[in-house]
Amino acid sequence: MSAPRLLNSAWILHGGAAVGALSLVVLLFVVSAGPAPGEGRPPVRPATTYATARHATTAGGGGEWVAVIHGGAQRMAIGRPTVSLRVPGSRVFKLALLLLPLLAAIGLSAQMRRDRDHRRKSEQRMMAFVATACHELRTPLTAVSGYVQLARLGGLADLEKFDLVMARMTDETRRMSALLDELMLLARLDLGQPLGNEPVNLAQLCREAVADAQACSPHHPIRLTILPGTHAVTGDRDRLYQAVANLLANVRHHTPGGTRTALGLGTEDGFRVIEVIDDGPGIPVELRGSAFEPFVHGRRTVTRAPVADAGGGNGLGLSVVAAIVAAHGGTVSLEPGHRGAWFRIRLPA
Known part of the structure; x- marks a missing residue:
């Protein structure tokens, strides 16, 4: 990913979160700035710090748990048995309930972007590693291939030259083997496979x-x-x-x-x-x-x-x-x- 695209992604990520937070603050301020007590709505009594619960048996044998926080004017029922909750009658609370999923979605989206970027970087590192490993292996393979071609063309008729080429081919083969051994060791250690103890x-x-x-x-x-x-x-x-x-x-x-x-x-x-x-x-x-x-x-x-x-x-x-x-x-x-x-x-x- 290019630098401008990275900068744009960073701006969208942080800018989006900032805009969301600013919008929440503004909306909370607007909603909170409603009519004062006595100017169009009755004052809201402060909520007490305790809750009571009771179980009412219905005619059909079912039951209902009701939790009441006194001083509220809002009742929410979810499912059956019904859970009832009385909370302060404020539009701020209702607005918060609407905005929380939005903020959660923003956070989830940011995390998904980070995960995607991490995977992309890991894939790029892996591809670079594989490409370099192939290059390192290609060098001795090319040497061995050249010696084999020389032998086919009859260029190793001299016994001394033949022995020298065989020694070089043996060296290059061992180099490839050593490289593969170290690559395998790095892979084992990266996977966390146990060593001697x-x-x-x-x-x-x-x-x-x-x-x-x-x-x-x-x-x-x-x-x-x-x-x-x-x-x-x-x-x-x-x-x-x-x-x-x-x-x-x-x-x-x-x-x-x-x-x-x-x-x-x-x-x-x-x-x-x-x-x-x-x-x-x-x-x-x-x-x-x-x-x-x-x-x-x-x-x-x-x-x-x-x-x-x-x-x-x-x-x-x-x-x-x-x-x-x-x-x-x-x-x-x-x-x-x-x-x-x-x-x-x-x-x-």
Whole structure:
């Protein structure tokens, strides 16, 4: 929907409610400004604060409950048995009864507009997600298709070239498999499907993640700091490992060799805190607000990562981190005021 249409919808919504409320005030004022007592109508006695009820047995064996509020001059009967009510004889009351359904309809219409807009935005996000996922899958598929066509044309007669092409096809196939696995994980987490529920030693988990990251890229040194204390949480160990590994992989994929990383583990206000800080170029300002959304790519300063590398630079790494942490009741944030990137995970103890 365009900006002018959004503005028009907002004006109609709020303007309609304002006009309805103003009309009610004006009508109540006009009706209330009737003749004063003694000028054309008898004064209305103030209603008392109590009600009486009685049951009258009719000749046919039926019954009638009557509730009376004294001091009124209006009687309303609804259904049978009959409910009778005496209220102050004011046109304001009758007008209010007429306007209440109108105001309720205005509120219902506004809610329906909000629901419709929410559904439209959700559909647009889903379509954008699917389109981007298809684009990410199309790249390795195109490479595999090209290699197959090359083989059909006899371009792989050389054994060394054949082995190289087979290795590339295997890499691209694994990339597609990894992308599909992460898409399935995001879908599971979005649907709220249960994860593992076991004691997890975060200190040991961080040690393993650092060792694996150093093996993938020895040119990205990592310093691990574990503060004294208990660092256990309850959750899915494999998924929590994946979250930490993805943060370390993010450094490898988007910083040049020699970039230093610090991984820290501690406790703060009853939460387990994991921080990953690097001294690289950082995340561009225009991407910081959407860093955890799917398929957001930052600048790449290194060659494509090996297939076995966790978080293969497909634009899903940080969104997977956010989804895993949220599923464990925690939060992940991109902290400001640092030269490189500074990610902070907080998990309930």
